[in-house]
Amino acid sequence: MNNSKSLDWRVIARFGLLGGIIAFYFSAIGMVETFGQRNLVSTWLSLGHVLLVMGSVGAGYLTARELKEKNTLTTIGSSLLAGLVSSVFMVLLIVFVQLLVIRTAGEEAAFVWRDMFVSMSPQLVAFLTFGAGPVTGTLIMVAFLTLMGGAGSLFVLLPTKLWQALLSSIIWTLGIGLFSENVGQIIQETFSRDIVKALFSNKSLNPLPAALIFIITFAVGYFRTHEKAKSGWVNLPQTAQKQGRIVGIVLGIAVLLYLPFIVGSFLSQALFMIGLYVMMGLGLNIVVGYAGLLDLGYVAFFAFGAYVMGILTSTGPLGVSNLNFWTALPIATLAGIIWGVVLGFPVLRMRGDYLAIVTLGFGEIIRIMATSNWLAPFEGGPQGVLHIPNPEFFGFIMNTPQSMYYLVIAGSLLAAFVTIRLRDSRLGRQWMAMREDEDVAEAMGINLVQTKLLAFAIGAAFSAMSGAIFAARLGNIFPHSFNLLWSINALALIIVGGLGSIPGVIVGALILVGLPEILREFAEYRLLMYGLLLIIMMLVKPEGFIPEPTRKRELKAGIDDQIPGAGTFGELES
Amino acid sequence: MLKQFFERLSWVDVFLRLFQILIIAAIIIGIFNTIKADSYSSEQWATLVFAGLAQGSIYALIALGYTLVYGILLMINFAHGEVYMGGAFTAVFLAQYLANTGFLERHPVLAIIALILLAAGVSTGIALLLERVAYRPLRGAPRLVPLITAIGASFALQYTFRGLYGAEFRSYPEIPSLRVNVNVFGFQVPLVQLVVLFAAITLMLALYLWVERTKMGKAMRAVSEDKDVARLMGIDIDKVIVSTFAVGGALAGAAGVFNGLFRPQGVYFFMGFFPGLKAFTAAVLGGIGNVPGAMLGGLFLGVIESLGPNLIVEGLGIPAANQLKDAFAFTMLVLILIIRPQGIFGERLAEKKA
Numbered sequence: 001m002n003n004s005k006s007l008d009w010r011v012i013a014r015f016g017l018l019g020g021i022i023a024f025y026f027s028a029i030g031m032v033e034t035f036g037q038r039n040l041v042s043t044w045l046s047l048g049h050v051l052l053v054m055g056s057v058g059a060g061y062l063t064a065r066e067l068k069e070k071n072t073l074t075t076i077g078s079s080l081l082a083g084l085v086s087s088v089f090m091v092l093l094i095v096f097v098q099l100l101v102i103r104t105a106g107e108e109a110a111f112v113w114r115d116m117f118v119s120m121s122p123q124l125v126a127f128l129t130f131g132a133g134p135v136t137g138t139l140i141m142v143a144f145l146t147l148m149g150g151a152g153s154l155f156v157l158l159p160t161k162l163w164q165a166l167l168s169s170i171i172w173t174l175g176i177g178l179f180s181e182n183v184g185q186i187i188q189e190t191f192s193r194d195i196v197k198a199l200f201s202n203k204s205l206n207p208l209p210a211a212l213i214f215i216i217t218f219a220v221g222y223f224r225t226h227e228k229a230k231s232g233w234v235n236l237p238q239t240a241q242k243q244g245r246i247v248g249i250v251l252g253i254a255v256l257l258y259l260p261f262i263v264g265s266f267l268s269q270a271l272f273m274i275g276l277y278v279m280m281g282l283g284l285n286i287v288v289g290y291a292g293l294l295d296l297g298y299v300a301f302f303a304f305g306a307y308v309m310g311i312l313t314s315t316g317p318l319g320v321s322n323l324n325f326w327t328a329l330p331i332a333t334l335a336g337i338i339w340g341v342v343l344g345f346p347v348l349r350m351r352g353d354y355l356a357i358v359t360l361g362f363g364e365i366i367r368i369m370a371t372s373n374w375l376a377p378f379e380g381g382p383q384g385v386l387h388i389p390n391p392e393f394f395g396f397i398m399n400t401p402q403s404m405y406y407l408v409i410a411g412s413l414l415a416a417f418v419t420i421r422l423r424d425s426r427l428g429r430q431w432m433a434m435r436e437d438e439d440v441a442e443a444m445g446i447n448l449v450q451t452k453l454l455a456f457a458i459g460a461a462f463s464a465m466s467g468a469i470f471a472a473r474l475g476n477i478f479p480h481s482f483n484l485l486w487s488i489n490a491l492a493l494i495i496v497g498g499l500g501s502i503p504g505v506i507v508g509a510l511i512l513v514g515l516p517e518i519l520r521e522f523a524e525y526r527l528l529m530y531g532l533l534l535i536i537m538m539l540v541k542p543e544g545f546i547p548e549p550t551r552k553r554e555l556k557a558g559i560d561d562q563i564p565g566a567g568t569f570g571e572l573e574s
Numbered sequence: 575m576l577k578q579f580f581e582r583l584s585w586v587d588v589f590l591r592l593f594q595i596l597i598i599a600a601i602i603i604g605i606f607n608t609i610k611a612d613s614y615s616s617e618q619w620a621t622l623v624f625a626g627l628a629q630g631s632i633y634a635l636i637a638l639g640y641t642l643v644y645g646i647l648l649m650i651n652f653a654h655g656e657v658y659m660g661g662a663f664t665a666v667f668l669a670q671y672l673a674n675t676g677f678l679e680r681h682p683v684l685a686i687i688a689l690i691l692l693a694a695g696v697s698t699g700i701a702l703l704l705e706r707v708a709y710r711p712l713r714g715a716p717r718l719v720p721l722i723t724a725i726g727a728s729f730a731l732q733y734t735f736r737g738l739y740g741a742e743f744r745s746y747p748e749i750p751s752l753r754v755n756v757n758v759f760g761f762q763v764p765l766v767q768l769v770v771l772f773a774a775i776t777l778m779l780a781l782y783l784w785v786e787r788t789k790m791g792k793a794m795r796a797v798s799e800d801k802d803v804a805r806l807m808g809i810d811i812d813k814v815i816v817s818t819f820a821v822g823g824a825l826a827g828a829a830g831v832f833n834g835l836f837r838p839q840g841v842y843f844f845m846g847f848f849p850g851l852k853a854f855t856a857a858v859l860g861g862i863g864n865v866p867g868a869m870l871g872g873l874f875l876g877v878i879e880s881l882g883p884n885l886i887v888e889g890l891g892i893p894a895a896n897q898l899k900d901a902f903a904f905t906m907l908v909l910i911l912i913i914r915p916q917g918i919f920g921e922r923l924a925e926k927k928a
Binding site for chain 2: 354374492531
């Protein structure tokens with residue numbers, strides 16, 4: 001088998017089938033078709049195509065990586081074959097739809113396939129066959145996927161510098177095509193509308209600018225200007241680095257403050273949501289990241305803050321005091337702290353999974369109670385609290401996303417400040433000791449009750465504060481909007497960013513909140529991608545994108561120490 | 575003596591004890607008031623009990639999946655509710671087909687068996703895929719990691735099925751021969767509830783025998799006692815884990831069909847979430863990791879959930895008690911974990927971790 005000329009069929013079949021299954025999966029659940037309606041470059045490259053070829057390119061890449069010691073021609077050939085194998089499933093899909101869905105359309109039958117597999121539609125086949133009829137189209141598709149498999153081998157065979165530049169230019173071009181509206185908006189605000197018209201038509205990049213962007217980003221990637229800048233930075237003396245960092249922070253804050261002016265109200269709303277989640281995430285980060293208490297009912301505090309704000313300031317029939325926003329905000333935060341202690345108390349003796357499920361139960365209990373008629377005289381039941389006024393700032397009514405954005409930025413900065421100060425304090429070290437081992441921490445004289453309750457209370461405070469701001473932004477709040485998803489989102493973003501890491505929270509919020517807010521057209525598949533991202537993240541990079549150093553070490557040690565398969569989850573039994 | 579006692583007493587324990595007493599007092603007062611008010615007839619109570627038992631047997635079947643996996647891997651398979659959903663959601667199409675051809679009417683027993691086989695097959699497939707893709711690579715990782723993967727898998731599965739079968743509700747067809755009422759101890763009970771209850775109990779007995787009598791069951795118990803020693807005794811741990819997931823998945827699939835048979839609301843992609851949580855509650859009630867405990871816990875939870883709003887909540891003078899039904903199950907969970915974390919029937923957990 002080591003003959004460098006012969007083909008390794010097992011490798012080809014394994015990766016080819018894997019790639020084929022991925023492409024089949026995305027097609028069968030309707031993602032390819034939905035994404036296919038979104039053009040990236042002119043009308044001939046859509047997001048659906050990108051999704052479709054991912055499996056084949058991946059198959060080609062993995063095959064080539066496995067077989068790279070063989071000669072170049074064999075490797076390319078193997079990758080092409082892997083691409084060919086990956087198209088088998090798609091051919092089956094086309095045959096299936098052609099025979100069982102399109103042929104039988106309109107007939108009376110006891111079983112209608114289209115009824116079951118709602119996404120396997122004639123439109124999907126039309127997309128997969130490039131609109132060229134079933135037979136020719138299938139052949140085109142097979143050839144296309146085979147070529148894409150071959151293209152996957154390029155990422156192995158080309159010199160590192162070249163393929164990295166290629167990858168970055170592909171990502172840049174597709175990215176600009178995908179975010180065309182937002183990029184267009186920013187260009188329009190800063191430069192002029194004519195440039196936007198020249199770049200994009202109908203949300204997708206025009207061919208010429210696309211080629212230009214591709215070439216420019218390729219050249220930049222190839223000549224690597226940014227790496228030189230970095231190595232120059234490292235050579236600077238310590239004091240200069242420190243000064244540079246301060247300048248960087250000031251510049252960063254200035255950009256943050258100026259951002260809403262250039263991005264328009266749609267993106268400002270997205271920025272508002274990101275800021276809100278950063279605030280929540282920083283709070284949850286204290287509970288989960290520092291104190292190690294897995295809380296899945298974080299929305300309970302968020303909802304509580306929103307309701308306190310609503311009831312205190314509403315001008316509707318449920319409002320009790322008509323306080324203004326600035327008086328109600330600290331009250332809501334304080335109420336959140338108390339609520340955090342109240343809900344934290346019963347779970348003081350619980351650990352790990354049980355804690356997670358019970359807090360999840362709390363979140364649900366509170367949502368169900370808020371929806372029921374029992375409490376309706378106080379908080380409106382299913383009708384919710386209406387007519388919550390927007391905050392007023394020295395006579396200026398903050399009713400736009402831009403103005404509210406400044407509010408959440410202030411809140412997030414406060415949260416970040418508190419988190420940083422607490423992390424390095426005695427309390428922060430107590431939290432981390434407790435996270436490592438509760439029993440040892442207690443033996444070292446840490447008061448577990450106080451430490452845990454403080455974590456819950458401070459986490460709840462930020463959640464309640466963001467809930468209050470959310471209520472003031474929306475004006476009306478309804479119990480069914482405070483569902484489990486808030487908790488899951490907040491948890492997912494701190495995990496994806498890196499548990500315990502503050503920049504991680506921001507990165508997590510940008511990816512998990514910002515992207516879905518911007519890509520509203522694919523809202524249907526938002527949670528699917530979330531789920532897949534969480535799984536992939538845990539498999540590939542469990543410490544998150546920007547890990548906290550200690551946690552990274554722990555995770556590494558945790559996996560390395562294990563004899564494969566034996567004593568799994570061992571630490572739990574001790 | 576007394577001084578020592580007070581020195582050891584922590585105020586947290588005092589408060590938790592007070593909290594327990596308060597809750598138990600509320601429950602007793604609620605029951606007492608309801609019985610005194612006498613607003614429901616014994617037929618109505620019997621209806622609630624039987625509906626609760628049928629629902630509870632479904633919880634029990636799902637709970638077994640949680641408990642088996644927890645017993646072996648010490649992890650909560652958060653996505654188990656989706657395993658149940660996948661089977662139920664797939665089998666509904668077969669059920670509609672069988673109803674359209676009239677097979678369901680002519681051979682209801684055969685049809686139900688076919689449905690169960692299909693649903694159990696699909697659910698088993700999902701459970702095995704889940705184990706292979708999401709859990710097996712993470713076996714050595716800290717325990718937070720597989721829990722998060724499980725949450726991710728839960729969402730991924732929900733929306734995969736949404737994409738595959740659509741977002742609408744699909745109803746299981748009613749089986750005409752099951753629509754009659756039967757007389758049990760002088761009460762009229764819908765036959766379908768009894769069928770579900772007996773079928774579920776049969777499956778549970780089969781599982782119990784499988785765990786207690788077969789070689790694989792023995793291996794499974796050995797692995798849950800001590801993985802390392804079990805491996806030294808020549809047990810293939812991977813094989814045991816895979817068969818655990820498979821059995822749990824099959825039971826969940828069967829539960830999905832039973833659910834479809836007696837609840838007309840229909841199935842959809844999010845249907846697995848709440849039953850999953852409640853089944854987890856049931857598993858905790860029975861003492862997680864304990865097979866008979868999960869069965870009894872499920873039945874107990876079903877009955878409590880069915881009776882609770884009318885029996886307890888109404889007695890406390892809270893209006894619209896039935897709206898709080900779902901909250902009731904979660905409150906039960908919280909209470910059990912506070913009062914008796916090892917579960918009503920369980921002792922094992924207390925040794926492992928409490």
